[in-house]
Amino acid sequence: SAVISQKPSRDICQRGTSLTIQCQVDSQVTMMFWYRQQPGQSLTLIATANQGSEATYESGFVIDKFPISRPNLTFSTLTVSNMSPEDSSIYLCSLMDSNTGELFFGEGSRLTVL
Amino acid sequence: QKEVEQNSGPLSVPEGAIASLNCTYSDRGSQSFFWYRQYSGKSPELIMSIYSNGDKEDGRFTAQLNKASQYVSLLIRDSQPSDSATYLCAVGGDNNDMRFGAGTRLTVKP
Numbered sequence: 001s002a003v004i005s006q007k008p009s010r011d012i013c014q015r016g017t018s019l020t021i022q023c024q025v026d027s028q029v030t031m032m033f034w035y036r037q038q039p040g041q042s043l044t045l046i047a048t049a050n051q052g053s054e055a056t057y058e059s060g061f062v063i064d065k066f067p068i069s070r071p072n073l074t075f076s077t078l079t080v081s082n083m084s085p086e087d088s089s090i091y092l093c094s095l096m097d098s099n100t101g102e103l104f105f106g107e108g109s110r111l112t113v114l
Numbered sequence: 115q116k117e118v119e120q121n122s123g124p125l126s127v128p129e130g131a132i133a134s135l136n137c138t139y140s141d142r143g144s145q146s147f148f149w150y151r152q153y154s155g156k157s158p159e160l161i162m163s164i165y166s167n168g169d170k171e172d173g174r175f176t177a178q179l180n181k182a183s184q185y186v187s188l189l190i191r192d193s194q195p196s197d198s199a200t201y202l203c204a205v206g207g208d209n210n211d212m213r214f215g216a217g218t219r220l221t222v223k224p
Contacts, residue, residue, distance in 0.1 A: 101146040105157040
């Protein structure tokens with residue numbers, strides 16, 4: 001299976017700043033997603049990262065707050081903009097096996113906003 | 115809203131016992147179902163996928179699917195302390211998105 005690398009693995013940020021999380025996959029994948037896991041909660045889909053076009057956002061998530069790039073089939077970034085303490089979460093990059101529908105996750109990026 | 119519901123837990127079983135984890139889903143048209151294990155501080159790890167009614171066994175794990183009842187379960191036989199984790203039920207969506215339940219925390223006591 002593909003290796004998914006995320007960075008940073010964790011960060012502590014100040015309110016009002018922005019942070020970009022990178023996701024690198026060691027093989028080309030069609031379907032990539034970004035999830036959020038708030039403390040003690042399950043996973044919530046933020047958006048589907050579409051290669052060469054704008055990401056598809058889920059209800060409650062907007063591009064201005066969570067801009068996503070997908071320049072090619074092995075790389076994506078998620079930016080958390082104008083952060084507040086409510087953005088403190090684990091952000092997870094994931095890819096889907098298009099044959100099985102199985103989803104695989106990177107190690108996650110644990111973000112703490114002070 | 116497509117919902118995935120799991121037992122709130124926590125669930126505690128003695129070592130060697132069978133742990134039973136349950137999940138229901140609201141979208142009757144769902145076709146793919148998954149169980150993930152998540153250790154504290156780690157990302158979710160896929161342990162089972164199931165697509166048709168009935169049982170699917172993989173080692174000590176058995177997934178059960180009943181589409182008529184919109185019900186998925188995971189049985190862990192001969193539970194070990196290393197099985198202590200949060201188990202997430204997930205259901206595949208029409209747009210290749212996946213919805214997760216809140217998870218059930220399992221503790222296996224030596």
